[in-house]
Amino acid sequence: MFHVVFFHPEIPGNTGNAIRMAAGSGCALHLIEPLGFDVDDAKLRRAGLDYHDRAALHVHPDLESAWRAIRPDRVIAFTARTDLSYERVDYRPGDVLLFGPESVGLPDDVLDAATLRVRIPMLPGIRSLNLANSASIAVYEAWRQQDFAMP
Numbered sequence: 001m002f003h004v005v006f007f008h009p010e011i012p013g014n015t016g017n018a019i020r021m022a023a024g025s026g027c028a029l030h031l032i033e034p035l036g037f038d039v040d041d042a043k044l045r046r047a048g049l050d051y052h053d054r055a056a057l058h059v060h061p062d063l064e065s066a067w068r069a070i071r072p073d074r075v076i077a078f079t080a081r082t083d084l085s086y087e088r089v090d091y092r093p094g095d096v097l098l099f100g101p102e103s104v105g106l107p108d109d110v111l112d113a114a115t116l117r118v119r120i121p122m123l124p125g126i127r128s129l130n131l132a133n134s135a136s137i138a139v140y141e142a143w144r145q146q147d148f149a150m151p
């Protein structure tokens, strides 16, 4: 199983979309507090449709608590601030795919502590992709490399 970690997510619709993606792909979704919304937020529930019960959703008070719970071998940070393209990584079950908050991205100390930093290609002049879209691209590449193995 892959672990998607959203560090300080701010927009409920993005996390709702990711909940639906987690239900569809079998990844676990971890949210690191503080969150910019309540997990019962109507927009979050609407974006997640009726898939909330099918998704493995975990909320952690801080990153250290998440690492203690997940015990990952590798943390792969998704950021536009690197040249290594995301599809060049051999993803392994158990990997953490780490994403930053919508407004500011991942802070330097969190990026520095990650095993790898990877980037999803964009055309020149584009600053970033949407958080939920980035997570979908990442998870489906990681799962594709496992030939979409079923649990």
Ligand SMILES: C[S@@+](CC[C@H](N)C(=O)[O-])C[C@H]1O[C@@H](n2cnc3c(N)ncnc32)[C@H](O)[C@@H]1O
Binding pocket: 077, 078, 079, 080, 098, 099, 100, 101, 102, 103, 104, 105, 106, 118, 119, 120, 121, 122, 127, 128, 129, 130, 131, 134
């Ligand atoms: C909306 S973006 C954050 C934008 C923020 N203003 C910044 O400059 O980093 C939210 C998160 O999606 C992921 N993301 C967005 N575009 C990406 C890209 N092209 N490559 C890798 N990760 C990306 C990153 O994890 C980022 O922290």
